[in-house]
């Protein structure tokens with residue numbers, strides 16, 4: 309049976325660690341200049357309903373490095389659900405290419421793509437989840453901290469797609485996740501079911517107090533641009549700045565999935581400061597997604 313990666317919940321703990329091991333192998337080989345063309349003659353179709361820098365470049369570069377090829381479909385190209393049904397699009401792509409990555413508005417779009425494809429489908433961000441991001445971020449945390457054992461992660465800001473994927477990962481992997489959001493901006497309720505290592509608070513100082521990792525994301529995600537001005541006011545107490553960081557008691561690292569809105573959710577002094585590992589995270593998108601594609605294709 310083919311496998312998809314639509315949600316963090318699609319993988320078991322063992323499978324996540326298998327992908328991390330492969331990511332490590334691929335990263336080490338690349339650094340040594342050893343070619344790893346395990347996907348030669350394979351093609352990736354990349355469907356984008358929203359803009360991207362990291363996701364597009366890392367998937368495309370990753371496919372090139374693995375010996376395959378990637379096709380970029382801009383928001384004006386496939387227009388699945390408008391130009392033709394999502395199911396018809398999925399059935400066409402399944403006849404030509406070997407794997408699909410889609411960045412979409414509605415999470416159901418990527419679910420429908422997966423349901424109607426005979427090839428693996430990867431969620432490159434939906435309104436509900438950003439699982440490739442969280443895989444790369446947790447791989448980065450393991451690189452820096454040795455493992456996830458005893459690690460406390462604080463997520464400060466909007467209870468959005470990145471936050472939902474974090475919660476799902478905490479449910480599977482069991483690390484401590486402390487979330488702080490303004491009231492009304494908490495993560496999706498059903499993600500919090502069956503989690504016993506996730507706490508919610510309205511106070512960023514409480515969330516970061518004993519954190520090893522302090523993570524934030526934009527206050528208005530793609531598609532929420534009209535709410536941006538209102539959110540800037542509501543979220544101001546959740547800005548990651550030097551004053552807030554005085555409440556942290558452990559040796560912490562700062563993470564952000566990027567793009568950052570400097571001066572909003574994070575200040576220059578923090579994102580450019582000594583604790584920031586944001587570009588290590590961004591680099592690891594490449595290595596981890598190469599592993600995800602290889603792992604899924606090998607099992608399909």
Ligand code: CP
Pocket residue numbers: 359360361362363364433441565566567
């Ligand atoms: N973090 C991330 O997914 O970046 P892009 O939106 O640039 O792809």
Ligand code: NVA
Pocket residue numbers: 433438468469470525526528529530565566567
């Ligand atoms: N939450 C952000 C993540 C961008 C990578 C968004 O959806 O726009």
